Amino acid sequence: MNYKSTRNSQIGVSAAAAIAGGISAEGGLYVPQNLPRLDESRLDRLIGMDYRRRASDILGDFLTDFTEGEITACANAAYGAQFDSPHIAPIAKLSPDVYMLELWHGPTCAFKDMALQLLPHLLTRSVAKTAGGKTIDILVATSGDTGKAALEGFKDVPGTNILVFYPEVGVSEIQKRQMTSQEGKNVNVCGVRGNFDDTQTAVKGIFTDKNLTGRLAARNAMFSSANSINWGRLAPQIVYYVSAWCDLVAGEEIARGDTVNICVPTGNFGNILAAYYAKRMGLPIGRLICASNINKVLTDFISTGVYDRRREFHATSSPSMDILISSNLERLLFALTGEDSAAVSAMMEELSASGSYSVPQKLLGALQDEFYGGSANEEETLLTVRETFDRYGYLCDTHTAVALKVHGEYVRRTGDSAKTIIASTASPFKFAGSILKALTGEASGPDEFERMKRLAEITGTEPPPQLMGLRDKHERFLEICDKDEMCRFVCSALEI
Numbered sequence: 419m420n421y422k423s424t425r426n427s428q429i430g431v432s433a434a435a436a437i438a439g440g441i442s443a444e445g446g447l448y449v450p451q452n453l454p455r456l457d458e459s460r461l462d463r464l465i466g467m468d469y470r471r472r473a474s475d476i477l478g479d480f481l482t483d484f485t486e487g488e489i490t491a492c493a494n495a496a497y498g499a500q501f502d503s504p505h506i507a508p509i510a511k512l513s514p515d516v517y518m519l520e521l522w523h524g525p526t527c528a529f530k531d532m533a534l535q536l537l538p539h540l541l542t543r544s545v546a547k548t549a550g551g552k553t554i555d556i557l558v559a560t561s562g563d564t565g566k567a568a569l570e571g572f573k574d575v576p577g578t579n580i581l582v583f584y585p586e587v588g589v590s591e592i593q594k595r596q597m598t599s600q601e602g603k604n605v606n607v608c609g610v611r612g613n614f615d616d617t618q619t620a621v622k623g624i625f626t627d628k629n630l631t632g633r634l635a636a637r638n639a640m641f642s643s644a645n646s647i648n649w650g651r652l653a654p655q656i657v658y659y660v661s662a663w664c665d666l667v668a669g670e671e672i673a674r675g676d677t678v679n680i681c682v683p684t685g686n687f688g689n690i691l692a693a694y695y696a697k698r699m700g701l702p703i704g705r706l707i708c709a710s711n712i713n714k715v716l717t718d719f720i721s722t723g724v725y726d727r728r729r730e731f732h733a734t735s736s737p738s739m740d741i742l743i744s745s746n747l748e749r750l751l752f753a754l755t756g757e758d759s760a761a762v763s764a765m766m767e768e769l770s771a772s773g774s775y776s777v778p779q780k781l782l783g784a785l786q787d788e789f790y791g792g793s794a795n796e797e798e799t800l801l802t803v804r805e806t807f808d809r810y811g812y813l814c815d816t817h818t819a820v821a822l823k824v825h826g827e828y829v830r831r832t833g834d835s836a837k838t839i840i841a842s843t844a845s846p847f848k849f850a851g852s853i854l855k856a857l858t859g860e861a862s863g864p865d866e867f868e869r870m871k872r873l874a875e876i877t878g879t880e881p882p883p884q885l886m887g888l889r890d891k892h893e894r895f896l897e898i899c900d901k902d903e904m905c906r907f908v909c910s911a912l913e914i
Contacts, residue, residue, distance in 0.1 A: 419482045421448040421649065424752040425766070427759040432483045434544035437537075437650035438554075440643035441625055445766075446759070447749050448649045454479035456660065456700035462674065465664045469506040470497045472664065473536075473657045480653045481540070488543060496536035496654075500525045502882075507532065507658045509665050510842075512810055515835055516825070517671070518818070518842045519662045526596060527845035527882050528738075529689065530567035533646075533654040538571045540650045541642060542578065553639040555912055556580040557625065559618040560645075561685060562589040562738040563844060565607070566596035568644040573602030580644070581606045581911055583617045586898050588733045588740055591866040592848050592885055599891035606911045607895035608904070613731050614685075615743045616901045618645075624905055633914045646688030647745050655692035660701055662839050672837060679838040681707035681828070683821040685741035687716065689841060691749055694788065698753075704836055709824035710793040711736045716744055720791030723782035725765075726774035734796060735852035736816040738844070743769070751777070754784045790832070792824035799823065803846075803856035813877050815846040815853065847873065847881040 421436040423429045425446030431439070436448035454476075456464075464472050473493040474486075481489055497506045503523040510518040524531025545554050556578060558568045565582040572580040582597060586609040589597075597607045610617045624630060625641055634640055646652055659680060666672045680703055682690040690708050697703035710717045712732045719725045727742040734740055748762060755761045768775040777785070794802065802819040806812050814822065821840050829835055846853045850869035851861035857876065863869040867889045870881040899907050908914075 419480060420451050422451055422757075423448060423759065424748050425759050425763045427757050432548070433481045433649070434483050434547040437540055437544040437648060438548050438640070438642060440641070440648045441622070443626075445622070445626055446763075447647055447746070449749055449752060450480060453695060453699050456696075458675070461664065461701075464660065465667050467664075469661055470494055472661050473497065473654065476657050476660060477653060483547065484543065492536060492539035492543070495539055500535060501531075505665075507661060509662060509669075509839075510812065511671070512806075512812055512840070515837045517662070517666065517837070517839050518812065518814070519658065519839050520842045521658060522843065522845045524567075525884060526563070526566045526570050527848055527885060528563035528567060529841065529843040530563045531570075532658055533651045534564070534567040534571040534644060536654045537644055537648070537650045538575050538578070542575060544650070545577070545640075545642075549640060551638060552577075553637070554578045554642050555634060555639055556642050556644050557621050557908065558582045558644045559614065559621040560584045560589075560597075561614040561741055562593040564645060566593065566600070569597060569600040569602065569605050569607070572644065573600065573605055575604070579604045579606070579912060581608070581908060583608055583610050583621060583904060585609070585613050585617055586611055588613055588737050590737060590849050590851075592850070592888065593737070595866075595888045595891075595893065598893040598895045599888060600894065608907050609898040610901055610904065611898060612901045614741050615727070615731070617904075618743060618745065620901045620904045621645075624908055627905070630905070630908070630914070634912075637914065639912075645745070646686055652688055652692055652746070655689060656696050656699070659693045659696040659703075659839070663701055666837075666839075675702060677702040677704045677836065679703070679705045679707060679834070679836045680841070681709060681821045681825040681838055682841040683709045683736070683739060683817040683843055684716065685710070685713070685739035685744065687744040687746040687750070689843070691746045694750065705828070705834065706789045707821075707825055707828050707838070708789050708791045709821040710791065711739045711799065711820050712793065712795045713740050713742060714793035715742050716747070717791040717793040719747075720785060720789050723779070723785070724774060724776045725769065727769070728773040735799060735849065736820055738817055739820065754781050790828050792827050794820045794823040800852065800856035803853055807857060807877065813846050813853070813879055814842060815844040816849050817844055818842040845882055845885070847885050850881075
């Protein structure tokens with residue numbers, strides 16, 4: 419299978435080239451030329467497999483320039499003992515119609531591990547296939563969870579360097595400590611005075627800087643990305659939606675052929691886009707429910723067809739969703755316009771120039787046929803955390819609470835009570851202060867580590883040891899820069 423660009427549909431590159439490059443030369447995102455099919459007989463076969471075998475089977479369709487043995491080796495290495503559940507992405511039943519897809523059982527306690535434990539294996543093999551001998555310099559902009567998951571996945575991987583930028587204000591204390599204390603000889607981290615959108619925009623600019631890429635090429639090196647703009651990040655996310663449906667059938671919660679809704683808390687649109695691709699492949703999915711926090715640019719877009727980032731930015735208790743420029747939405751626009759790369763390019767240029775764009779009524783109708791958009795403010799988010807624990811004894815993080823609130827609103831407004839999978843995206847202990855505030859009215863304790871201990875005491879749950887262990891780790895990376903200094907930081911770190 420070859421891949422084309424959202425801004426140039428005439429491009430045709432291999433999966434390895436798409437993963438190695440991360441982003442196309444004109445700034446577009448790679449998408450497969452065709453989506454594979456999940457027919458009834460294939461889904462029946464997948465039901466009987468474990469997570470690793472499902473991943474190998476599904477990814478094999480997208481990675482046709484990889485051998486079966488290579489894909490199996492990558493999946494086995496990615497989904498092993500570093501996950502604390504043998505199911506990798508287990509399901510918890512919240513109510514007769516609501517199921518929590520727990521995507522946070524990996525080494526960094528967030529859903530990003532589901533892809534970023536696999537991406538280093540895919541990326542290094544991709545570079546070997548397409549640009550043998552080159553060093554890969556990976557640039558990452560993070561709103562909180564991607565940074566640590568990427569650092570953990572790529573630490574000390576031969577032939578790679580990884581540089582992570584995070585907004586100085588807007589990540590939780592634990593998320594920041596995870597990054598600043600990261601081990602590994604090939605890692606570097608820097609805070610940025612600004613928000614995630616500032617950081618992400620600057621990283622994209624560095625990617626397409628011909629002067630920098632030329633200097634790298636002279637040293638037999640190349641940039642790549644571990645953000646979800648890289649197809650190697652997005653494809654593994656398709657797997658866990660397929661796997662969740664299979665697990666519900668295997669557990670006799672649904673019958674073969676039954677349709678389920680999927681509700682996802684999202685900021686950059688990658689996680690819910692993976693569910694959209696799974697649906698287009700043939701997985702029986704009904705409504706895709708897009709849940710946003712008070713930075714509700716996606717909710718407003720689904721409602722009105724106008725994407726407008728010119729609004730106040732809010733730092734919230736769900737910081738991984740504090741985003742106003744949702745990069746992966748470009749891939750959805752490409753699909754809904756019938757793969758009209760000229761139209762997509764025009765919208766992206768308008769967004770860059772003016773801060774907004776609008777879509778035609780026909781495209782808006784197609785968008786609303788697939789997606790429902792809703793949002794939760796801070797009060798509603800914390801109230802949902804408490805009500806979910808009081809009613810079900812289930813402790814969820816703030817991002818997952820946004821999804822639960824929006825799902826409840828969707829059911830009340832539409833009357834659609836179909837069984838629903840909620841993407842649970844992070845351990846609540848990554849946001850212990852906010853969760854304590856939700857449960858007790860105050861974030862007691864002098865720091866996040868004492869708050870984790872207190873949260874464990876009052877809920878009877880155990881904090882993940884990899885989070886509690888951060889207290890005693892040395893913080894290596896304390897540099898903070900302005901957004902226009904990020905290029906200088908990259909040049910210094912890579913010595914170019």
